[in-house]
Amino acid sequence: MSSRERILGRVRRALADVRGDDTPYEQAVPREYLREHGDRSVEQTVELLAENLADYRAIVHRCTAPELPAVIARLLAERGSASVLVPPGLDEGRLAATDVPRIADRAESTPEELDRVGSVVTACAVAVAETGTLVLDAAPDQGRRRITLVPDHHICVVRVPDQVVSSVPQALERLDPARPLTWISGPSATSDIELDRVEGVHGPRTLEVVLVSAG
Amino acid sequence: MSGSESGNESGNGTGTGTFVGMPAFPRAAHDAVNDQTLRGNLRHATHTIRAKRAKAVAEVSDWAALRDAGKRIKDHTLRHLDRYLEQLEESVTAAGGTVHWAADADEANRIVAQLVKETGESEVVKVKSMATQEIGLNEALLAEGIHAYETDLAELIVQLGKDRPSHILVPAIHRNRSEIRDIFRSEMGSWGRPAPEGLTDTPAELAEAARLHLREKFLRAKVGVSGANFMVAETGTLVVVESEGNGRMCLTLPETLISVVGIEKIVPTWRDLEVFLQTLPRSSTAERMNPYTSMWTGTTDEDGPRAFHLVLLDNGRTDTLADEVGRQALRCIRCSACLNVCPVYERAGGHAYGSVYPGPIGAILSPQLRGTQSEIDASLPYASSLCGACYEVCPVAIDIPEVLVHLRERVVEGGEVIRQGNKVVLRPAKGHAAERAAMRAARWAFTHPAALRTGQRLASRTRRLQPRTLPGPGRAWSGTRDLPALPKEPFRDWWQRTRTRGGSKEGSK
Numbered sequence: 001m002s003s004r005e006r007i008l009g010r011v012r013r014a015l016a017d018v019r020g021d022d023t024p025y026e027q028a029v030p031r032e033y034l035r036e037h038g039d040r041s042v043e044q045t046v047e048l049l050a051e052n053l054a055d056y057r058a059i060v061h062r063c064t065a066p067e068l069p070a071v072i073a074r075l076l077a078e079r080g081s082a083s084v085l086v087p088p089g090l091d092e093g094r095l096a097a098t099d100v101p102r103i104a105d106r107a108e109s110t111p112e113e114l115d116r117v118g119s120v121v122t123a124c125a126v127a128v129a130e131t132g133t134l135v136l137d138a139a140p141d142q143g144r145r146r147i148t149l150v151p152d153h154h155i156c157v158v159r160v161p162d163q164v165v166s167s168v169p170q171a172l173e174r175l176d177p178a179r180p181l182t183w184i185s186g187p188s189a190t191s192d193i194e195l196d197r198v199e200g201v202h203g204p205r206t207l208e209v210v211l212v213s214a215g
Numbered sequence: 216m217s218g219s220e221s222g223n224e225s226g227n228g229t230g231t232g233t234f235v236g237m238p239a240f241p242r243a244a245h246d247a248v249n250d251q252t253l254r255g256n257l258r259h260a261t262h263t264i265r266a267k268r269a270k271a272v273a274e275v276s277d278w279a280a281l282r283d284a285g286k287r288i289k290d291h292t293l294r295h296l297d298r299y300l301e302q303l304e305e306s307v308t309a310a311g312g313t314v315h316w317a318a319d320a321d322e323a324n325r326i327v328a329q330l331v332k333e334t335g336e337s338e339v340v341k342v343k344s345m346a347t348q349e350i351g352l353n354e355a356l357l358a359e360g361i362h363a364y365e366t367d368l369a370e371l372i373v374q375l376g377k378d379r380p381s382h383i384l385v386p387a388i389h390r391n392r393s394e395i396r397d398i399f400r401s402e403m404g405s406w407g408r409p410a411p412e413g414l415t416d417t418p419a420e421l422a423e424a425a426r427l428h429l430r431e432k433f434l435r436a437k438v439g440v441s442g443a444n445f446m447v448a449e450t451g452t453l454v455v456v457e458s459e460g461n462g463r464m465c466l467t468l469p470e471t472l473i474s475v476v477g478i479e480k481i482v483p484t485w486r487d488l489e490v491f492l493q494t495l496p497r498s499s500t501a502e503r504m505n506p507y508t509s510m511w512t513g514t515t516d517e518d519g520p521r522a523f524h525l526v527l528l529d530n531g532r533t534d535t536l537a538d539e540v541g542r543q544a545l546r547c548i549r550c551s552a553c554l555n556v557c558p559v560y561e562r563a564g565g566h567a568y569g570s571v572y573p574g575p576i577g578a579i580l581s582p583q584l585r586g587t588q589s590e591i592d593a594s595l596p597y598a599s600s601l602c603g604a605c606y607e608v609c610p611v612a613i614d615i616p617e618v619l620v621h622l623r624e625r626v627v628e629g630g631e632v633i634r635q636g637n638k639v640v641l642r643p644a645k646g647h648a649a650e651r652a653a654m655r656a657a658r659w660a661f662t663h664p665a666a667l668r669t670g671q672r673l674a675s676r677t678r679r680l681q682p683r684t685l686p687g688p689g690r691a692w693s694g695t696r697d698l699p700a701l702p703k704e705p706f707r708d709w710w711q712r713t714r715t716r717g718g719s720k721e722g723s724k
Contacts, residue, residue, distance in 0.1 A: 002316070003316040003317060003318045003322060003529075004316040006316075006318050006636065007300075007316055007318055007478065007527070007529045007533060008297050008300065008301070009636070010529065010533035010534075010536075010537075010633075010636040011296045011297040011300070011478075011533055011536060012297050013537070013633075013636070014533050014534075014536040014537035014542075014633065015294060015296070015297075015536065017539055018294050021294065025291065025483055025484065028287070028291045029284060029287045029288050029291055029487075030283075030284070030287070031280075031284055031490075032277075032280040032283070032284070033277040033280035033281045033284055033490070033493075034276070034277045034280075037274075037275055037276060037277070052503060056502075056503075056506070107517040110434075111433065111434040111468055112434055115430070115434060128504070130503065131496075131503040131504035132503060132504065133504045138515065138518055144467075144517070144518040144519075145463065145467045145509075145518055145519055146463075146467050146468060146518075146519075149460060149463045149464065149467065150468075168489050168492050168493050168504075169486075169489040172485065172486060172488055172489050172492075177447065177450040177452045177485050177510070177512055178310070178450070178512050179512075179515075180467075180509075180510070180511050180512070180515050180518055180519060181508075181509070181510040181511075182463065182507065182508070182509055182510075183504070183507065183508035183509075183510075184506065184507060185502070185503070185504040185505065185506050185507075186506050187506070188458070188459055188460040188506055188507070189458050189459070189506050190368045190369075190422055190458055190459045191385065191458070191500070192367075192368040192369035192372070192385055192386075192387055193368070193387075193392055193395055193418040193421055193422070194256075194259070194260070194391060194392055194418065195259075195260055195263050195264065195385070195388075196418040198418045198419050198421075198422040200422075200426070201368055201422050201425060201426050201459040201460060201461065202366070202426060202429065202430070202433070202459050202460035202461045202463075202464055203459070203460025203463060203506070203507065204460075
């Protein structure tokens with residue numbers, strides 16, 4: 001007998017006392033919890049996102065679409081990055097105001113190469129206001145998962161308000177589980193030493209979020 | 216006996232398997248309670264997390280409804296576990312993964328070692344995983360010539376310190392910063408990049424030393440090993456919740472990813488994650504959301520590992536499922552909230568529990584996964600004051616006190632249980648003879664009222680002559696407690712005298 005059959009057989013015998021129950025799953029689990037917490041306007045939701053991101057030590061900037069290239073150029077200059085990694089689908093115009101050398105997100109680049117990159121600029125799929133979370137789904141404007149992990153400085157651009165939702169349930173509705181997903185709430189952090197929070201053990205130590213309105 | 220009980224303590228010194236030869240809880244706890252540094256470290260940690268957690272939970276007004284939904288999702292999943300396991304296997308396979316089934320620890324370890332060997336590698340990087348600790352994977356791999364590097368900062372501290380984890384969430388919680396600095400200075404060099412010159416004990420410097428030490432390993436790793444917090448049957452998606460980014464490193468940089476996951480970690484639908492992604496971070500690290508959550512469904516071309524293996528682990532879980540009272544322990548999402556509120560854990564520390572699952576949840580999970588035949592497992596249901604704080608904070612409403620009492624009864628009385636899928640009749644545990652004798656005597660006395668009355672009167676009238684401590688086998692019990700004072704008069708006599716016809720309404724005194 002294979003272990004598969006053995007385990008499934010044990011499960012069935014273990015449940016011999018349980019009455020048969022064919023209630024459809026949707027009815028078996030009542031969901032009386034909230035779809036979102038609080039009653040906020042669109043602008044208030046964006047404001048909450050900014051607050052919660054900052055509370056977890058992400059650096060938050062706000063600008064209009066026409067101002068975005070200048071903001072990105074300034075952030076790269078302040079950081080003094082010698083190179084910037086750009087996913088293939090990121091709008092070229094966003095980097096129009098900077099001459100920091102670009103590095104492409106290539107499948108064959110090694111982790112060592114990524115480790116030498118100064119900064120990475122990406123978009124996101126959705127942002128969750130109540131938890132201060134950015135979700136990346138590896139779409140062409142976000143690139144492979146590792147590019148937002150190995151470099152030490154991540155600039156993430158969020159279109160507001162259309163990419164912002166209030167809550168975790170609303171975010172899951174918008175996401176496709178077939179894509180690889182990375183949820184990011186502030187920079188990498190650890191509290192393993194006497195519960196003192198320290199940023200950046202393994203991931204980017206600096207996370208900058210630019211909230212861009214159509215303006 | 217499951218393979219997990221043969222976990223090897225020596226090995227490469229990580230000692231992360233089950234803890235063979237551990238003294239029973241009372242003895243281990245006695246030593247821990249006398250360790251001032253340990254108690255100080257623990258008290259600081261548990262009180263800090265406890266206060267933060269209460270605040271994080273208070274932020275969501277629907278906590279009770281989320282908790283109830285979490286409980287119901289898990290209960291529903293467990294009662295149809297066979298169906299969901301088959302569905303999960305189908306979804307993972309369709310997404311490009313390979314599913315393996317492991318009935319016990321030995322089989323899981325063999326599968327993982329074989330998979331690593333097939334890649335031609337002799338090193339793996341690991342993201343912290345309770346399941347792989349439970350089965351003693353690191354030691355088993357080492358026996359096959361494969362080095363497993365723990366990459367969570369706390370796990371690194373534990374591994375370098377040749378120590379054992381003592382908390383589910385913060386495994387090195389029993390160590391303070393200067394202890395950690397000493398471990399890094401003396402041990403890092405023999406595992407890879409040494410600690411920087413002049414390393415101080417500030418957390419930032421210690422974290423930086425760990426970053427440099429581990430980055431070397433991440434960048435060259437070809438095989439990653441993980442557990443998972445959730446597996447979605449409907450979509451085949453696996454979820455790992457973490458803070459440092461070492462999880463993302465292990466899940467995305469290697470060419471091969473092997474995930475060892477207990478069969479109870481399934482949720483039926485994608486939507487179910489909306490409950491647990493709200494309750495888990497707030498209950499465990501007391502955050503609105505943990506810094507990183509990775510979700511992957513099979514493999515993705517040119518993004519992350521090219522090969523993904525899921526090892527579904529039983530190792531006592533189906534035996535636990537067979538227990539009508541105890542099966543609720545399988546709802547556990549490993550948040551560790553119950554540890555942080557437990558007065559016993561706070562004083563005794565995690566090591567005293569003698570397994571990778573310490574605290575209240577460990578006290579009910581370990582004796583069910585491993586059986587109650589060993590001394591430590593038979594003692595665990597007693598490692599509690601039954602105060603109920605653990606039940607209050609549990610985000611999936613596991614009634615831990617109920618299971619503790621149920622397991623105590625099993626230890627004392629014996630009875631029928633399922634071990635490795637088979638019915639076994641347990642004999643009453645040794646060392647509880649006095650308890651059983653007392654219960655038998657009580658049963659007899661209560662069915663013989665005249666004898667009870669005589670005995671009570673005799674006890675009351677001789678109260679001045681009675682010792683403060685018990686003689687013989689009762690000495691240990693009364694060594695730490697005062698004997699209850701006997702009343703001057705048995706209650707039954709008092710009632711008879713004051714509340715029945717002929718007695719005064721107010722009583723005599």
